[in-house]
Amino acid sequence: MARLNLLEETRFEKIPVQVYPNQEVASIGVAKRIANVIREKQEKGETAVLGLATGATPVKVYKELVRLHKEENLSFRNVVTFNLDEYYPMLPTADQSYVTFMNKHLFDMIDIPKENINIPDGTVPVEKVQEYCEGYEQKISNLGGLDIQILGIGRTGHIGFNEPGSAPNSGTRLVTLDDLTRRDASRDFGGKENVPTKALTMGVGTIFKAKEIILMAWNEKKAEIVKKAVEGEISSDIPATYLQLSDRAEFILDQDAASALTRYNTPWLAKDVVWTDDLAKKAVVWLSLELQKAILKLTDDDYNNHGMAQLVTEKGPAYGINIRVFNELQRTITGWPGGKPNVDDSNRPERAEPARKDVILFSPHPDDDVISMGGTFIRLADQGHNVHVAYQTSGNTAVWDDDVLRYLEFVGDFAVAIDDDKGLVRKVYSEAREFFKTKKPNQVDPEIVRTIKGLIRKGEAIAGARFVGLPDENIHFQNLPFYDRGKFSKDVSYEDDILQTMELLRAVKPQQVFAAGDFADPHGTHKVCFDIILSALLRLRETDEWTKDCWLWLYRGAWHEYPIHEIEMAVPLSPQEVKRKRLAIFKHQSQKDLPVFPGDDPREFWVRAEDRTSDTAALYHKLGLANYEAIEAFVRWKF
Structure with missing residues (x-):
């Protein structure tokens, strides 16, 4: 019976999904699975081949792997890694490079041989990119393919840097990044204009060859794209939907990333539910907006035809439910956010007293x-x-450098106007202007510049x-x-x-x-x-x-x-x-x-x-x- 209930609950989902209370618990679970692969291979004297990802999503996985290495003697001597992607062009020493990222979060803290680390090279001359990508692909194949591949998901639905339009059989290659992907990366680069327009990435076909594929997603920002990838039709518009074609892929989510899935967002469509007052309110609001009918106009048939027959049976008729929910919504509205004095506040959102808060x-x-x-x-x-x-x-952080110079110029001109000849403002102005000439993307401003920017906003x-x-x-x-x-x-x-x-x-x-x-x-x-x-x-x-x-x-x-x-x-x-x-x-x-x-x-x-x-x-x-x-x-x- 439990199995039947689970199938009913997840019938909208076209790929296995595990949902954890939070990303910490989920990340520990994923790290344990990676550790098990490594140890099983060690016992057989074999090499474990891992496909790794970058970005915020796998950071806690890597943190747990480092802990397992330091506290539970997990060795990486028999591990070979292949990273999914890298910006192009990109120096490996740059702060935004995935070489820097992986060294910081994993490689510098474990015992993996450096020659076993493979990250796409963002410095390969453009005329040699195709040859390099074919070699990267061949190296994976020579090792028998990836034992486990971990993935994140971008808001375009990309996996790796396989953007919308990617083919399901694509291999490692140079790609053009979607504008949304570049906007999402803009903070790391100090502005979208500094984000590379291209990247090297493993292809969808390369990922599919892995013996085990785990796509992880955390927080509410990923909820909508996760729903499309899990419940939507397979489409090149959302490359993550290709994972529905694999019997070795699954999604690992925290509750926030899973929140848009049918079984969580509109559970009455997927299974029998316990109709609490809060869930009934959510369902009635949903039904009203879905049918574009005012709440007080909803009928028993509307409820029955949209998975809510049980609600009408338990708490109906429909009009009684409509009245209750309508009144609850009406009572949220107030022109007195600090509370209206000298009135009955039992049905108001704020207290009447004290009158002056x-x-x-x-x-x-x-x-x-x-x-x-x-x-x-x-x-x-x-x-x-x-x-x-x-x-x-x-x-x-959110003040343009030009504004600093503009304010300093004003203060400098004002100092001249009142015959202030100390020259301090002119000195700060000159130093700021020189700094801005050579300022690198995302470079932290000197303290005096940060102070000026803060004063502007103040x-x-x-x-x-x-x-x-x-x-x-x-x-x-x-x-x-x-x-x-x-x-x-x-x-x-x-x-x-x-x-x-x-x-x-x-x-x-x-x-x-x-x-x-x-x-x-x-x-x-x-x-x-x-x-x-x-x-x-x-x-x-x-x-x-x-x-x-x-x-x-x-x-x-x-x-x-x-x-x-x-x-x-x-x-x-x-x-x-x-x-x-x-x-x-x-x-x-x-x-x-x-x-x-x-x-x-x-x-x-x-x-x-x-x-x-x-x-x-x-x-x-x-x-x-x-x-x-x-x-x-x-x-x-x-x-």
Whole structure:
């Protein structure tokens, strides 16, 4: 029976999938499988041939392999490795090269003979590339093929650098990189323009020859492409779908990467489910949007024809379910994000008392406050709450070098105007200009340049917060140390960041804290900043009584909103408030037009912000609720 239930649950999936609670557990499992291959080969006196990948996905696998080597005597003396790919052209000594990556994360810490390491050579003359690739392929074949191949997956669906359009029988070759792939790599290279346009990669056919193929994917950013690769039709548009043709391939996912699969996202389509109130709410919202019918117009037949007959049987009729879900959504909407005083708050998202709340809005970067929740920020200030804003990092990475020179030129001209002849500004200006002439992609700026860039963003943030209506004493620049330390080392302690945050929280004793809830990138600034806030609050909850009345609300950034069924507070904005929010965003002039790290969305930040909130309002309206200009959404963190 258990086997039948599993088949029913996974019937949409066209390739074996294992889902782990998190990437740490999954990575340890994959490393164990690799170690078993190595040890089995050792016992037979044979060579283990491993196909390895680069990028963030396999890092924890390599970390566990290093631990197994150092603590459990796993030897790599009988191992030969072949890496999937390398940028072209690329010097092996470059910071962005996969030679550097593999040495840093694995090879320099194990006992593998250097002559057993094979990574595509990004320095091969172009006229010899074909010959080199054929030799790489032949070397794998001479060893009997790969015993195990590990893969990640790009957002284009590429495996290795086999981009859309790759053939299932392709071999090792030189390829042109997809624009999205280059945009995803832009941060490592200091801008997309510095990312090579080509790469050397093993082909899909080469990968298929491996005796065991493991594709790993972590975090929510990979969820949509994983769903297409696992459940979609085989297509050259998504090369990872070719793995459906192999009986030796499987996907290893964490829960976030698996979240879009049918068995997790819409489980009622795949199996019988336990209809909790939360799952019913999600399903009704899905059904309404799927059929493009307002919630109150859904019928028993609509439920029965879309995998939800059991819900109607258990909790129906349909109209009763419709009313309950509609009312729940209606109650999330409030024009009083700090709570409406002197009213019954039993069905409102925020408390009525105290009428005037102490509030801290934590902004990871100096513009996240107005971009992400600028309308609510303005509303809180307008309604008389004691609002503080805390800018957690300097944001100095996201300032153009030209802006530094422009500000220095202004200060220099001002110094001349007031007869300041010390020449310090001119000296800094001259040194900065010389540095920028020879600056390499992704090279860390000198401390004085980082300071200037931070001051540029500080001035813009002050202007934005003042525009909202905050007094200067309520504007805090934490400049948390981890942000600059992370430019020099990935092994960073956050203890002083946490202590500094605890100090600010103790000084304000807020009833409300707003923090960024973007967790898709576990190593991103937003996630690190949230973890610091959460650690600070958890420690304070052990000793400080005021924390028991402190609620933590999470907002999302400019790109993605919370799903409708998860939203717990929806703050509608009028056209006038949308305009005020836009003007607050405009105070951040260094981020206007084209920011240093625009991501893969060409729209300006203010456009992204307005589109996101108008889209949220439109979804509420499609569900049958009022038609607002825009809505900013929040989810409450449960301690």
